[in-house]
Amino acid sequence: MPELPEAETIVRGLRASVLRQTIRRVEVVRPDILRQPKADFLRRVRGRRIESVGRRGKKVLIGLDGDGLIVVNLGMTGRLLPFPVVPRGESRPGHPAVRFRFEGTGLLVFDDTRRFGSVEVLTDSEWQTRSASMGPEPLDSGYTAGNLFDGLQHSRTPVRSWLLDQKRIAGVGNIYANEALYLAGVHPRREARDVRRQEAVALHRSIRRVLRDAIRAGGTTIRDYRNAEGQPGQYARRLYVYGRDDEPCLKCRTEVQRMVFANRSAFYCPTCQPSRSER
DNA sequence: AGTGTATCCTGCAGGC
DNA sequence: TGCCTGCAGGATACAC
Numbered sequence: 524m525p526e527l528p529e530a531e532t533i534v535r536g537l538r539a540s541v542l543r544q545t546i547r548r549v550e551v552v553r554p555d556i557l558r559q560p561k562a563d564f565l566r567r568v569r570g571r572r573i574e575s576v577g578r579r580g581k582k583v584l585i586g587l588d589g590d591g592l593i594v595v596n597l598g599m600t601g602r603l604l605p606f607p608v609v610p611r612g613e614s615r616p617g618h619p620a621v622r623f624r625f626e627g628t629g630l631l632v633f634d635d636t637r638r639f640g641s642v643e644v645l646t647d648s649e650w651q652t653r654s655a656s657m658g659p660e661p662l663d664s665g666y667t668a669g670n671l672f673d674g675l676q677h678s679r680t681p682v683r684s685w686l687l688d689q690k691r692i693a694g695v696g697n698i699y700a701n702e703a704l705y706l707a708g709v710h711p712r713r714e715a716r717d718v719r720r721q722e723a724v725a726l727h728r729s730i731r732r733v734l735r736d737a738i739r740a741g742g743t744t745i746r747d748y749r750n751a752e753g754q755p756g757q758y759a760r761r762l763y764v765y766g767r768d769d770e771p772c773l774k775c776r777t778e779v780q781r782m783v784f785a786n787r788s789a790f791y792c793p794t795c796q797p798s799r800s801e802r
Numbered sequence: 803a804g805t806g807t808a809t810c811c812t813g814c815a816g817g818c
Numbered sequence: 819t820g821c822c823t824g825c826a827g828g829a830t831a832c833a834c
Contacts, residue, residue, distance in 0.1 A: 525827055581828080596829085597828085598828055599811090599827060599828055600827090635811095636812055637813085638811055638812080639810070639828055678803085680803085680805085689829085745827065747826085747827080765827095785806075786805095786807070788825085
């Protein structure tokens, strides 16, 4: 569920409560979300101090003193809830997977209803390798429309699938891929390599705009997403096409269509996003 | 290389 | 009310 803006919102909210905390005890309620044997995980995390909280793509990075970091993949329903910051009522559904208990009273819970998320501890060197296998950060100042256009050239996959591939661009998920394509006027099923330079420029702009606006709104809550204060994001009301099938396009009143490919729903306006580019 | 499909898992909405 | 189906912000593995 959470894409880049949701991960970013969580990271910002988490800093105040977990930075400089020392992990005293760890309870692994759901061992299946660990990407390594529980004993290894515990040994490498216990007693460590949290020195940084960051993000790469959709992943939340919890930097530890000395070498190493905890990498959290939120999956569809993952939440990082620091207590006692989060009001009691907000933890209601309650599918705790891992509890990090800090020295003193603090507690950070990774909660994940569907358990598609994962938690692992890596060395800095292991993380470097992992990070290098991921695509560029779309919000980095160094990420240009030219980079996007060049990347698209080599692929025949539908442009929506291209945007969802974390090895090609980091952090874009199904909501923001659909929104960005709508704003750029590009049909989600167009072959990536058929996207023209001018369209790539528009798409580059719309990806960055959508991600930045969504961060500003605290992310999109459809159902499960909550930030580190247990609160929903406000971007859902600003969506143009995602989840709006059968409703009128906000620009031209044509009915927004829903189409499934690569096992995911795509939403688009057939008028604003023609399936073939015009020459 | 790309795509369609299935899988992991739980919860919820809608139809009957 | 209850049962069934389909659907969900992700990621991966498989056969073709």
